[in-house]
Amino acid sequence: MSNYNAISAKNIANAPQGKGVYSQSVAFSHYNNLSAQLPVDPKSGELVAGGVKEQAGQCFNNIKAILESINHVMDDIVRVTVFVKNISDINAVDEVFVPFFPGYLPARTVLAVAVLPMGALVQIEALVSHGEGTIPNAPQTGDLVKVARNTQNAPRNSVSTQTVAFSHYNNISAQLPIDPTTGEIVAGGIKEQMGQCFNNIKAILESIDHVMDDIVRVTLFVKNIPDIEIAKEVFTTFFTGYMPALTAVVASALPEDALVQIEAVVSHGDGTPPQAPEDTRNIVIKANNTDNAPQSAGSQTVAFSHYNHISAQLPVDAKTGEMVTGGIKQQADQCLKNIKAIVESVDHVMGDVVKINIALKNIEDIDAVDEIYTTFFPGGIPARRIIGVSALPGDALIQIDAVVSNAEGTPPAA
Structure with a gap:
């Protein structure tokens, strides 16, 4: 396995810490997956004072600090996702956004959500190019x-x-x-x-x-x-x-x-x-489904090159097709069990997950989710994003999707 890419997870003191539950940056192959950044001052651990412009600036400063710690720059970002509390704040965010990208503009997604962690007005995540790759001691095509x-x-x-x-x-x-x-x-x-x-x-x-x-x-x-x-x-x-x-x-x-x-x-x-x-x-797309997880409109997992993409999982029992009973802990457990079943169906393990995205009906459920989450990710390795939404299908309390490393890659077509 020495010639395979390895997950490279990193945390630094100059950006907000994830309390051991997630990593600030998780690189695999030619991409870095950054955890969504809140407008938190890493020294105080609190939201910065001011309005949406000040908060957006802090989010980008946190991203910049993480990138600089791994010898990257803002122009290495290929996609930015901006979550705001108020859609009317987009123009103000844009005023802050543009100066951070003097070389070119990345792909971008912008939307308003019901609520963000800590009551923030904005949260920003980034996907970053990683030209050197992650084969240990073997830089690739930098x-x-x-x-x-x-x-x-x-x-x-x-x-x-x-x-x-x-x-x-x-x-x-x-x-x-x-x-x-x-x-x-x-x-x-x-x-x-x-x-x-x-x-x-x-x-x-x-x-x-x-x-x-x-x-x-x-x-x-x-x-x-x-x-x-x-x-x-x-x-x-x-x-x-x-x-x-x-x-x-x-x-x-x-x-x-x-x-x-x-x-x-x-x-x-x-x-x-x-x-x-x-x-x-001739690298091929490999889509896969298993009976051990709920079926949906999309394929449960789609692998291409060195990544597997997992469809969002609701807390549905694959055997009954029904939402599990209980509260947020039971539902979070079921979502992660579904992801685990999908990951195992393609001969991978939860330790291969590089990014987790969580949507919560009630943002105050974060701590309860983390009690379950850490049993699946005891090392706190994946990068992570959490947003609060007004509703989920089936009146669920939580939905989770994942991006998984695929060290063996997908093969060329025969």
Whole structure:
């Protein structure tokens, strides 16, 4: 196994600590997964004084401190996700955001959620390129480059790039249901808006010689909980070969007062230079499902290259198809058991997980969740994100999805 990538988890004193429950940065292969950063002063452990601008600045300063500790810079970020309490604060956040990226603009997702930990007004997470890789004592192609691109056939945004590729993944900025010819939200309801979001993603993919079936993960951000099932139905109509991993999140508000926004992670088999296309373009997507976890509209796990993407898990018992009884601890336990069953079905273990995303109906349940969480992750290794949402499918209290390392990679097509 000496020639395999290894998980590299790190914490520093210059950014807020995770109380041993999560790591600030978890690198694997050519990506670093950073835990979502709250506007916490690492010296005091408290939220910084001021409004959303001061809080956004602290979030970015925390991210910058983490990156500098691992010999990276802000321009190594390929995707930023901004969670705000109030959607009206986006313009103020943008004023802070732009100066941190003088070289180029990463892919980006922005949404408002019901509540954030500690009562924060903003929380920001970042996905970072890691050109040197994580094979122990064996730096890889450190000169890999990002390829950031835009097309006129999809909506343009002055503070983000439509797609940023690095190594074997493309990261697509979350797409709103905007007609690129008019710059306006399309008429109609959730179905029409879903269709426009996916058409925008399709246009971006075609501009970089990719297709919809190259998508490995889709995240639906939906304004109204009743629309989630409709959104999932529309989702299935856009994929002909297989179903990507899928997560659906209820947003309290979306930019432009949209009903839905869609984010996509895309395989990039040809890699970014100096990887030679003829050497790598045949890496394949491997989707898998097991009867030991609940079935859903998306594949339970989709592996590509050195990552596995796990669909969001609700606290549903796979045998009965019903929500488990009990409170938040029982539900958190069931979500993590479902993830464990999926991970084990592809010959991996929970120690291979590099990132966990948690949506909670009640943000005050964090401590109770952590009591269960630490039994699955005693080393506190994965990076983590927690948001509070107004509702979850089935009136669940919690939903969890995961990104898992895949040391063996996926093979070239025969």
